Amino acid sequence: MSTTPNGSAPAIDASIDVRGLTKTYRSPGRRGREVRALAGLDLAAAPGTVLGLLGPNGAGKSTTVKILATLSRPDAGSARVAGHDVTRDPAAVRRAIGYVAQRPVTDPMGTGRENLVLAGRLQGLCARAARSRADELLERFGVAHAADRLVKTWSGGMARKLDVAVGLVHRPQVLFLDEPTTGLDPEARTAMWAEIERMAAGDGMTILLTTHYLDEADRLADRVVIVDAGRVVTSGTPDALKDELHGDGITVELEDGTAQAAARAAAAVPGVVDVVADGRTLRARAEAGATALPALLAALDAAGLDVRAAGLSRPTLDDVYLARTGRSLEEAHRAATPAGRDTDVEEVAA
Numbered sequence: 001m002s003t004t005p006n007g008s009a010p011a012i013d014a015s016i017d018v019r020g021l022t023k024t025y026r027s028p029g030r031r032g033r034e035v036r037a038l039a040g041l042d043l044a045a046a047p048g049t050v051l052g053l054l055g056p057n058g059a060g061k062s063t064t065v066k067i068l069a070t071l072s073r074p075d076a077g078s079a080r081v082a083g084h085d086v087t088r089d090p091a092a093v094r095r096a097i098g099y100v101a102q103r104p105v106t107d108p109m110g111t112g113r114e115n116l117v118l119a120g121r122l123q124g125l126c127a128r129a130a131r132s133r134a135d136e137l138l139e140r141f142g143v144a145h146a147a148d149r150l151v152k153t154w155s156g157g158m159a160r161k162l163d164v165a166v167g168l169v170h171r172p173q174v175l176f177l178d179e180p181t182t183g184l185d186p187e188a189r190t191a192m193w194a195e196i197e198r199m200a201a202g203d204g205m206t207i208l209l210t211t212h213y214l215d216e217a218d219r220l221a222d223r224v225v226i227v228d229a230g231r232v233v234t235s236g237t238p239d240a241l242k243d244e245l246h247g248d249g250i251t252v253e254l255e256d257g258t259a260q261a262a263a264r265a266a267a268a269v270p271g272v273v274d275v276v277a278d279g280r281t282l283r284a285r286a287e288a289g290a291t292a293l294p295a296l297l298a299a300l301d302a303a304g305l306d307v308r309a310a311g312l313s314r315p316t317l318d319d320v321y322l323a324r325t326g327r328s329l330e331e332a333h334r335a336a337t338p339a340g341r342d343t344d345v346e347e348v349a350a
């Protein structure tokens with residue numbers, strides 16, 4: 001809950017308010033084998049905003065979402081969603097949320113319409129209201145033309161839209177989207193991004209989005225929280241996080257030869273730092289890129305190196321991730337051991 005500046009009275013309640021959440025999984029087969037999924041996680045989302053939860057495999061994103069969706073219990077800490085405590089009032093939380101899991105929840109042997117009507121009935125709508133809501137959602141997600149075809153014949157992008165539509169049947173205030181675009185082709189991803197933007201900006205829904213894609217978070221999230229090993233590494237608006245890095249990125253592509261020679265020349269140019277050579281590409285950073293780039297190009301010319309292309313870029317969330325965790329998100333994914341996830345486990349009691 002947020003407070004007025006003097007801390008006295010509640011101002012606007014956060015739609016999602018998580019404090020000091022911890023969670024450990026224990027494998028019953030192997031005594032003592034425990035996995036600490038959350039180690040004191042804090043996060044908050046204001047109403048009508050998109051919060052991006054980023055982190056490598058195993059960082060604790062899905063565990064967080066499952067606790068917020070009342071599908072799992074925390075060991076300690078507190079979590080409130082739409083003003084309701086997830087452990088004290090899970091029924092109220094469930095009424096207020098939609099949850100779109102990583103894996104599809106729709107029946108591939110049913111039609112799109114049948115899936116939506118069933119979801120509406122399960123949410124307590126009468127038959128007529130469920131049919132009308134299904135029609136509305138089929139239209140809204142641009143899949144009405146396929147409404148009466150079995151979902152197994154739908155494309156991946158259409159099926160993912162149906163998953164999201166199912167999560168919206170009961171008009172939730174807060175929506176959890178767990179990796180909504182993983183596995184989608186670029187066109188389907190872009191279409192899904194437009195939907196997510198429409199839900200947040202148009203419908204005023206609060207959305208917690210977990211993703212592996214930093215460009216996705218940059219585009220959609222009002223605030224991002226980067227988690228690793230069950231803890232928050234950093235958080236803020238994408239722009240504020242990028243601004244903290246200062247300066248510009250410089251990329252130079254060389255005509256021939258390796259970038260090693262260019263790196264030596266670049267390192268001597270005043271203001272050019274963090275020089276990295278990779279094949280024929282040279283990457284560096286500079287506080288004032290517009291001044292440093294001409295000086296760098298002159299130094300390369302003087303060293304007899306031909307340049308094919310050169311450019312400046314603002315820091316990306318990838319740069320933020322690298323600066324904050326010491327490794328790229330991709331590298332972190334590779335390092336995460338898929339075998340680390342146990343399949344047959346029970347939860348450690350709170």
Ligand SMILES: Nc1ncnc2c1ncn2[C@@H]1O[C@H](COP(=O)(O)OP(=O)(O)OP(=O)(O)O)[C@@H](O)[C@H]1O
Pocket residue numbers: 025026035036037055056057058059060061062063064340341342343345346
């Ligand atoms: N049911 C479970 N039993 C045992 N360990 C689990 C279970 N679920 C998750 N874990 C472990 O808890 C840690 C956090 O997992 P979680 O799925 O929350 O991470 P994540 O950030 O969502 O990862 P991904 O991006 O791969 O979905 C990992 O070490 C994972 O192996």
